[in-house]
Amino acid sequence: MKIETLPVGYGEAHLVTVENAKKTWHILVDAGPAEASPDLADHLRARGIQELHTVWISHAHPNHVDGLSTLPDHFPIQHIRIPRFSSENSYVQALQTRIRQKGWQNALHQDLAPKQVRIGTTDWTILHPRTPGTDLHTDGLVVLLTHKKVGVLFSGDLAPASHAAVREVCEKILQAQGATLAAVTWPHHGDHLAPEWLRWFNTIPRVLLSVGVNPYGLPLALPEAAAWNVLRTDTQGTLRLISDGNTLQRVDR
Numbered sequence: 001m002k003i004e005t006l007p008v009g010y011g012e013a014h015l016v017t018v019e020n021a022k023k024t025w026h027i028l029v030d031a032g033p034a035e036a037s038p039d040l041a042d043h044l045r046a047r048g049i050q051e052l053h054t055v056w057i058s059h060a061h062p063n064h065v066d067g068l069s070t071l072p073d074h075f076p077i078q079h080i081r082i083p084r085f086s087s088e089n090s091y092v093q094a095l096q097t098r099i100r101q102k103g104w105q106n107a108l109h110q111d112l113a114p115k116q117v118r119i120g121t122t123d124w125t126i127l128h129p130r131t132p133g134t135d136l137h138t139d140g141l142v143v144l145l146t147h148k149k150v151g152v153l154f155s156g157d158l159a160p161a162s163h164a165a166v167r168e169v170c171e172k173i174l175q176a177q178g179a180t181l182a183a184v185t186w187p188h189h190g191d192h193l194a195p196e197w198l199r200w201f202n203t204i205p206r207v208l209l210s211v212g213v214n215p216y217g218l219p220l221a222l223p224e225a226a227a228w229n230v231l232r233t234d235t236q237g238t239l240r241l242i243s244d245g246n247t248l249q250r251v252d253r
């Protein structure tokens with residue numbers, strides 16, 4: 001199983017490739033902003049990808065979802081998984097309109113936690129949200145990927161108010177599966193963490209930071225970060241990690 005965190009500027013897009021002896025699956029976690037250059041389709045084309053099995057979208061903000069707008073013109077997408085949401089927010093309304101216009105309804109899944117999906121040799125567990133929310137960050141999708149003993153947490157832009165609850169359910173699922181957390185994405189491009197996650201990050205081998213130029217000063221310079229193995233797209237480009245089911249190793253290609 002391979003994870004590539006793509007340099008899409010101030011946004012997020014992780015490409016996960018899962019293989020067994022007979023088949024390969026390509027999965028995206030978030031789709032980056034529309035203005036990414038090269039754009040997401042170019043990243044996928046460069047890897048010879050012809051079809052996406054699943055696209056997970058953490059929430060409706062443009063820097064996580066807008067890269068999706070042109071993908072179906074080039075790549076069939078079997079499943080699009082977006083958390084169920086309230087329709088009060090203008091970003092959510094824009095996403096709902098796009099889903100209608102693009103005819104994505106048949107591919108669309110809006111499961112709430114807890115829910116587990118198996119793709120090839122990997123399990124994907126929706127940890128959050130449990131109820132449709134109104135705040136895109138507090139109520140964003142968080143999904144735990146496990147490949148045998150290797151766990152990777154994709155936290156989207158999850159807000160500190162939800163950190164404690166997500167950590168609790170994440171540790172429960174990992175224990176049930178006999179897996180440990182090998183990497184985590186730093187939520188909201190390096191924003192503040194709740195104390196539970198500040199301490200938790202000290203125990204996780206790798207922190208993936210997807211960040212680009214932004215008006216918010218992200219990532220914030222947290223002193224604790226010095227102790228973490230932070231891999232970041234703005235200075236290191238594409239981040240590649242490979243799992244054999246026991247460990248998660250960084251690779252150059």
Ligand SMILES: [Zn+2]
Nearest residue numbers: 059061136157
């Ligand atoms: Zn956001």
